Amino acid sequence: xxxLTQSPGTLSLSPGERATLSCRASQSVTGTYLAWYQxxxxxxxxxxxxxxxxxxxxxxxxxxxxxxxxxxxxxxSRLEPEDFAVYYCQHYDSSRAFGQGTKVEIK
Amino acid sequence: EVQLLESGGGLVQPGGxxxxxxxxxxxxxxxxxxxxxxxxxxxxxxxxxxxxxxxGRTYYPDSLKGRVTISRDNFKNMLYLQMNSLRVxxxxxxFCAGSTSWFNYFHYWGxxxxxxxxx
Numbered sequence: 001x002x003x004l005t006q007s008p009g010t011l012s013l014s015p016g017e018r019a020t021l022s023c024r025a026s027q028s029v030t031g032t033y034l035a036w037y038q039x040x041x042x043x044x045x046x047x048x049x050x051x052x053x054x055x056x057x058x059x060x061x062x063x064x065x066x067x068x069x070x071x072x073x074x075x076x077s078r079l080e081p082e083d084f085a086v087y088y089c090q091h092y093d094s095s096r097a098f099g100q101g102t103k104v105e106i107k
Numbered sequence: 108e109v110q111l112l113e114s115g116g117g118l119v120q121p122g123g124x125x126x127x128x129x130x131x132x133x134x135x136x137x138x139x140x141x142x143x144x145x146x147x148x149x150x151x152x153x154x155x156x157x158x159x160x161x162x163g164r165t166y167y168p169d170s171l172k173g174r175v176t177i178s179r180d181n182f183k184n185m186l187y188l189q190m191n192s193l194r195v196x197x198x199x200x201x202f203c204a205g206s207t208s209w210f211n212y213f214h215y216w217g218x219x220x221x222x223x224x225x226x
Contacts, residue, residue, distance in 0.1 A: 035212035037152075044202055044216035045144075045152065056214075088152055092212050094166065096142070096154040 002026055002091050006099035012107040019076040021102045023089035028069045033092045036065055036074045040085045049074065079104070109133040111203050111217030118223045123193050129186040129203030129217055137161075137181040140206050142213065143188045145199035155201070156188065159209060193224045
């Protein structure tokens with residue numbers, strides 16, 4: 001079973017800055033079965049990226065996903081106030097495992 | 108507009124049972140595999156179970172096998188989760204989520220229902 005490890009645990013940044021979030025898998029991910037979700041307090045997760053790099057419908061282009069194999073990255077090019085949230089990666093194979101999350105907070 | 112509306116959460120004693128429901132609308136429910144995902148207070152996301160679009164296939168993580176059962180009624184556009192032998196550590200918000208196929212990301216999410224297991 002693949003384990004996903006996200007880093008850092010917390011990212012403290014200012015609006016307008018670039019955010020780089022990492023998701024590392026314990027073994028190579030099947031195909032590009034890697035998704036990223038955003039979750040704000042009291043809300044359901046929201047799909048951002050699937051297939052490692054494909055933005056979901058309605059997701060701004062400041063969000064981008066890259067990676068393959070065991071290393072994946074979510075980049076937010078210029079943080080907007082509404083982007084401060086927790087981000088989870090997920091490998092949607094049989095385990096459907098999630099990473100433990102990265103919180104992006106306002107510095 | 109896609110809607111997934113969970114219900115059935117509440118306070119239950121350890122060892123008790125609970126049945127969660129999720130009412131779906133705004134999309135072709137019978138075409139989607141459906142899952143339950145939970146989130147303990149202040150913690151991350153944990154996938155709980157999945158059922159195929161027809162209901163003919165289900166899958167659970169080893170940690171929950173035997174205690175939870177997922178089912179669906181495509182005529183009523185409803186998803187269910189029967190939880191038995193509940194433990195304090197099952198306390199969480201339970202989300203229903205839809206994906207377009209068996210091995211796929213969760214496209215649609217409900218707002219969740221809180222299950223609290225406590226004496």
